[in-house]
Amino acid sequence: MRPTLVFDLDGTLVDTAADLVATLNVVLEREGLAAVPFNDARAMVGHGARALIERGLAANAAARSAAEVDRLFADYIAHYSSHIADASRPFPGVSEALDHFAAAGWSLAVCTNKTEALSVQLLETLGLAARFDAICGSDTFAARKPDPLALIETIRRTGGRPERAVMVGDSKTDIDTALAAAVPVVAVDFGYTTIPVTELGPDIVISHFGELAGAVEKVRRDR
Numbered sequence: 001m002r003p004t005l006v007f008d009l010d011g012t013l014v015d016t017a018a019d020l021v022a023t024l025n026v027v028l029e030r031e032g033l034a035a036v037p038f039n040d041a042r043a044m045v046g047h048g049a050r051a052l053i054e055r056g057l058a059a060n061a062a063a064r065s066a067a068e069v070d071r072l073f074a075d076y077i078a079h080y081s082s083h084i085a086d087a088s089r090p091f092p093g094v095s096e097a098l099d100h101f102a103a104a105g106w107s108l109a110v111c112t113n114k115t116e117a118l119s120v121q122l123l124e125t126l127g128l129a130a131r132f133d134a135i136c137g138s139d140t141f142a143a144r145k146p147d148p149l150a151l152i153e154t155i156r157r158t159g160g161r162p163e164r165a166v167m168v169g170d171s172k173t174d175i176d177t178a179l180a181a182a183v184p185v186v187a188v189d190f191g192y193t194t195i196p197v198t199e200l201g202p203d204i205v206i207s208h209f210g211e212l213a214g215a216v217e218k219v220r221r222d223r
């Protein structure tokens, strides 16, 4: 059985913050609310679009009913889908790292709190979708990260097992998910987080994808 390398998407594989934040601010401004400054909004990413909208509302001290948040969510998805890769690009070294692990016999997967459809659309637009054996989003399974089920089921979809897997992520959500699933976790320090990843208990931290192969060899527990 092949080992499985599972990547988070936003803030890990792809630098999506500019398009995510632009969409959030379009939705807020249509509501007559203030835009959230880029650096504040960037740190709000990681729990999916609905949570991002709720955080944008909270930043405005604005209350909305669940039905109104549903409407804002639909508005958000429609706008984001039309602007999904206006500015979003893979982080440096992603393509080479994927090449390395594919050549070394790893299955590759994505486990994100973006919806599955948007995740596939983003990766297709960037020409990366075909590199993955599974692309799983917030609505793929009965639970999403930080529930370990999302990671375990993503690994199963590749035909792999948690005992032969490594997770790569940028946020507390990813690290908590991996720890709960007993999967070793590599944190990238260039993603979206309010708390520095070094304080969140990952097995190792990298600052560039060029360091990933060495990091994975250090933390994998299957040999």
Ligand SMILES: O=C(O)COP(=O)(O)O
Pocket: 008, 009, 010, 011, 044, 045, 046, 047, 048, 049, 052, 111, 112, 113, 114
């Ligand atoms: O879009 C989000 O908020 C989360 O996405 P991620 O799980 O890929 O970081």
Ligand SMILES: [Mg+2]
Pocket: 008, 009, 010, 011, 012, 045, 046, 169, 170, 171, 191, 192
């Ligand atoms: Mg992320």
